Amino acid sequence: MVDANHSCAALKDQFGRTANYLRLSVTDRCDLRCTYCMTENMTFLPRKDVLSLEELYRLSTVFINHGVRKIRLTGGEPLVRKNVMSLFENLSRHMVSGELDELTLTTNGSLLSRYAGGLADCGVERVNVSLDTLDAERYRTITRWGKIDRVFAGLDAAQDAGLKVKLNAVAQKGQFERELDDLIRFAHGRNMDLTLIEEMPLGGSASCRSASFLSLGELRQRLEAQWTLEPLSETTGGPAKYVRLQETGGKIGFITPMSCDFCSDCNRIRLSCTGQLYTCMGQEGGLSLKDALRQSDGNETVAQLIRNKVFEKPRGHEFHIGEHDVNGITRAMSTLGG
Template structure:
């Protein structure tokens, strides 16, 4: 049982993304519909169960744990979980504890996150225009988010901005976002919109802006050089000589990043998805709840990893959305 987690393609699984809730205080148009029906709370893993789940993965070799949602910081008493995970940092079993957030609650939690051992966070932010921000998040307020980012930096957290590249929406803010991040010593990662879940009347293909074009636009104004650096995630990085900042590109559509995938996702209900872009999943909640011992759970984790596919099927190349999956990103974990 001490053997590391190795998938069928000889990739060591060292990175777990765990969703602690499907709920969010925003309703971003590319992520979910405005009138979402969220999961019954009884279906969600308790904080104690989330601790057991993550601890089992850490025993099996996971070195990086990213906490996601929904919006993870809206989960009641969530700092109890972060503080519990801190013991794995203290023991050296876990190398990094991170979180992806919309920053709406960061003003409340930034200092506590740092105290729990979090040193890096990703903040999802697609525009610096207050009206456009309200439009794309439906419920969000930009000043609240900016206040949260201020609090995070004041607390000592390293902030990286994640921006979904959206055609016709934030194309005109490419350089504004880049310069703003540079002025605050924040790295920036662009993400291609992914075809996940029913989002109502929104047009997936109409939203899609290839990051090949984003890079080409940046190269018109900056000296762009490739970096070999990887952070355990799917991003490929470049550096802008003029600002010194690092720019990431997450390209599930224009450039498949599956060959080096070392990640799995566990949802807030205890399903494990070994590929973001496939429907296949395995139940870990049943094994978790079936015994006070973790032996059955660890066996189920190994069985799930043995089913991990080579890669996903996302594809926009035929002028339509292929490889779409039915679940929302907020359920899987952003």
């Protein structure tokens, strides 16, 4: 049990890892229905079950007081949350004070053209934009109804506002492999990094992942046959391992939860829009902070719950994708934003 008297001590788990990176989901809703993220006919949470933006901010301050230095807003799609900019504005004060090193978000880019300027005003310096293809028809198929021109407009607006953009792409067997070189040239031609992410067995379609799963270890070997990859030691605080392509000067990141364990130095914790605290994306069990938050004027009860939960963080996730078997979890990707 963690000592309750150390209310502002760093959040450490039983294996000595420090949690200083909070991924804060502000909504489970999204304006797209990406096939690897959610089902077409999603049942979203009743609005009464979702924490208010004020409650999410209050919880964020508890994490900040315990040494969290980076907060990434996720969803669903964070920019569909009504008045979400007020949360960015409140959190930005902790950037000004020096309590936070970084405030950022992951977005599908469809609404980025509307919010890019405001995000920059709040101290956001970079954004991750999910984009798996440059082909409008394939984009519509992957997202079920998305319009890629809105994403391109969002990329333009973000860069015009001075935001650094990193593209995220989920690697899958098939057409993605044939398009990857074009995606690399597009990203690096616009001074954007590209991170490739292995597909994870999350949600109702997890059992189908063995057919589409593409190991990034194998994919990297193919890239090495065509490009000159220079390993880099730098990090952005997440699990990606980066290389620089000598031919383009741009960077590619590899996030490999399936083929290469990165749990030993995990610094991340996740909070859902309902106040569920997850210390591992690859585990089912979360801890609700909602009742403690709403039943107390102070934060010490919530803080103690957080400290205890983080201390009990498991050594690693239990994902597995084999040729004939898959071990995943039922929670949809959109619940925590990946």
